Amino acid sequence: MSTAIEVRGVTKEFTLRHTRSIKELVVWTLRGRGTELAADTFKALDDVVVDIEQGESVALLGFNGSGKSTLLKLISGVMLPDGGSIGVRGRVAGLIEVGAGFHPDLTGRENVYLNGAILGMTEKEIDEKFDDIVAFSEIEKFIDTEVKFYSSGMFLRLAFSVAVHTEPDVFLIDEILAVGDEPFQRKCLARIAELRAKGHTLVIVSHDLDMVKRVCDRGVVLRQGVLVHDGPIDGAVDFLRA
Numbered sequence: 001m002s003t004a005i006e007v008r009g010v011t012k013e014f015t016l017r018h019t020r021s022i023k024e025l026v027v028w029t030l031r032g033r034g035t036e037l038a039a040d041t042f043k044a045l046d047d048v049v050v051d052i053e054q055g056e057s058v059a060l061l062g063f064n065g066s067g068k069s070t071l072l073k074l075i076s077g078v079m080l081p082d083g084g085s086i087g088v089r090g091r092v093a094g095l096i097e098v099g100a101g102f103h104p105d106l107t108g109r110e111n112v113y114l115n116g117a118i119l120g121m122t123e124k125e126i127d128e129k130f131d132d133i134v135a136f137s138e139i140e141k142f143i144d145t146e147v148k149f150y151s152s153g154m155f156l157r158l159a160f161s162v163a164v165h166t167e168p169d170v171f172l173i174d175e176i177l178a179v180g181d182e183p184f185q186r187k188c189l190a191r192i193a194e195l196r197a198k199g200h201t202l203v204i205v206s207h208d209l210d211m212v213k214r215v216c217d218r219g220v221v222l223r224q225g226v227l228v229h230d231g232p233i234d235g236a237v238d239f240l241r242a
């Protein structure tokens with residue numbers, strides 16, 4: 001088995017944004033403490049090391065603000081680490097933020113082409129898969145409507161459908177499934193299980209611990225940006241619940 005995702009000592013820092021008055025900023029600067037304002041950062045991820053093998057299905061677990069979505073964004077490449085490195089082998093697709101890669105003023109049809117291209121599909125590939133993409137999303141009636149008029153569930157349907165039809169080597173899914181209705185969630189989970197059976201690599205962020213137990217083999221638990229547990233999914237969920 002070869003490694004699909006290599007996370008090597010990854011650190012991500014964010015600036016804590018405090019609302020300060022102009023007077024405060026001037027006083028701090030005059031007193032020579034301006035740099036303290038600039039230095040108000042925290043580590044959303046701190047020296048995280050994870051190797052994910054091809055074909056593994058991994059859940060990123062942890063309480064609110066522990067760094068799960070940040071790690072997923074770094075793996076997807078939409079965000080860069082401040083320290084360490086991330087390597088991903090193969091085509092990456094997924095659902096990180098509903099609406100990312102969609103243009104509000106374009107129709108569903110146009111967005112399928114836009115999003116498909118962003119995810120690395122050729123025009124010919126999209127032409128071939130277009131009908132399947134729309135059929136899976138079940139929004140045929142609205143495919144020529146501008147997506148700014150879509151509900152969040154309709155958005156999710158189209159975005160999931162495009163992503164899954166790119167046949168990605170690495171499929172990333174953030175909480176996002178939560179906005180779909182139950183029948184659509186079931187359909188997505190069935191498709192995710194299919195990808196898993198075909199040996200694609202999955203990384204899922206979710207608070208639905210029963211769902212991740214069904215879908216994932218392994219759980220990586222983060223606490224305040226630090227990896228605190230990595231192992232078989234049942235043990236990882238028990239660790240989180242303890």
Ligand SMILES: Nc1ncnc2c1ncn2[C@@H]1O[C@H](COP(=O)(O)OP(=O)(O)OP(=O)(O)O)[C@@H](O)[C@H]1O
Binds near residue numbers: 065
């Ligand atoms: N773009 C950003 N700018 C500043 N801070 C950020 C940014 N993105 C995330 N953070 C902060 O980084 C920390 C980790 O956030 P992240 O979204 O990765 O957590 P999470 O584990 O996915 O949380 P949740 O379960 O609530 O979705 C949080 O404190 C969050 O406020």
